[in-house]
Amino acid sequence: MYNNLTPGSSYSSGGGAIEINNPSGNYGSNPNHIIRGNIIRDIGFTSGITKYGIRAGTGAKVYNNILYNINSNYNAVQCNDANDYPRIIYHNTVDAASNRAVVNSGTTMDSKNNIGPATLNNLPILPSMFLNYASHNYRLVANLLGLDLRSIVPTDFDGNPRDATPDLGAFEYVASGTPTPTPTPPTPTPTPTATPRPTPTPIPSPTPTPTNCIIPNFLGQRINRAQTIWRNAGFTTQVIVRSRRGQRISFQSIPAGTSASCNTTIITVSAR
Numbered sequence: 036m037y038n039n040l041t042p043g044s045s046y047s048s049g050g051g052a053i054e055i056n057n058p059s060g061n062y063g064s065n066p067n068h069i070i071r072g073n074i075i076r077d078i079g080f081t082s083g084i085t086k087y088g089i090r091a092g093t094g095a096k097v098y099n100n101i102l103y104n105i106n107s108n109y110n111a112v113q114c115n116d117a118n119d120y121p122r123i124i125y126h127n128t129v130d131a132a133s134n135r136a137v138v139n140s141g142t143t144m145d146s147k148n149n150i151g152p153a154t155l156n157n158l159p160i161l162p163s164m165f166l167n168y169a170s171h172n173y174r175l176v177a178n179l180l181g182l183d184l185r186s187i188v189p190t191d192f193d194g195n196p197r198d199a200t201p202d203l204g205a206f207e208y209v210a211s212g213t214p215t216p217t218p219t220p221p222t223p224t225p226t227p228t229a230t231p232r233p234t235p236t237p238i239p240s241p242t243p244t245p246t247n248c249i250i251p252n253f254l255g256q257r258i259n260r261a262q263t264i265w266r267n268a269g270f271t272t273q274v275i276v277r278s279r280r281g282q283r284i285s286f287q288s289i290p291a292g293t294s295a296s297c298n299t300t301i302i303t304v305s306a307r
């Protein structure tokens with residue numbers, strides 16, 4: 036029995052909205068009933084009547100079913116009646132208190148990869164597991180790793196294949212939809228560029244600036260002062276003096292006011 040929507044009903048008191056009866060234990064071999072891909076919801080309370088979501092009264096595989104809004108007086112999945120054949124309860128999403136999600140009463144039950152029960156290989160339900168818990172969209176927002184039961188449950192409620200790491204509940208997590216944003220790689224710290232060491236500019240040897248001095252006026256000066264006058268003007272060379280009898284200089288070989296090298300200029304003065 037599969038792909039049914041079963042709101043608010045029950046076979047009878049002690050039965051389920053989906054009911055596997057076991058009339059007098061008459062099965063000669065495991066009937067292996069299959070209950071998959073159903074939505075069972077909105078089972079209300081009726082005083083004096085027991086109503087389950089799914090009741091497995093004999094051998095059955097119950098998987099990829101969704102159950103919610105089952106009145107808190109009732110168990111969502113109930114395994115009871117004769118302990119004849121195993122009840123395989125895999126990959127159901129049971130939105131109910133964990134102690135009422137999948138309940139076994141004296142049968143050989145194998146319960147794994149269900150969301151709902153707080154038992155080994157199952158997980159109690161949390162609203163944060165789902166795309167929209169409030170509106171009963173129980174598709175997963177992330178992987179919810181379970182056991183690999185693909186030999187029995189190869190696909191999920193939507194028909195998507197169970198991957199190599201099957202997820203708990205009726206839905207395999209499918210990462211289509213909104214892609215996980217690729218984290219922006221951190222901006223690499225730039226390798227500091229080596230500051231080139233400046234090539235030292237060679238300090239030019241100073242070109243000796245020829246120092247010039249101004250030729251002084253010797254005319255009318257005493258001949259014996261010629262060297263002093265020359266030196267006072269800044270020249271370092273020796274004045275050539277030609278004197279006859281006169282005491283006063285009447286001739287100089289370079290006119291006064293001429294600019295000339297202080298260190299190399301040779302001047303001749305004479306008196307008559």
Ligand SMILES: [Ca+2]
Pocket residue numbers: 178198199200201202207208
């Ligand atoms: Ca998976």
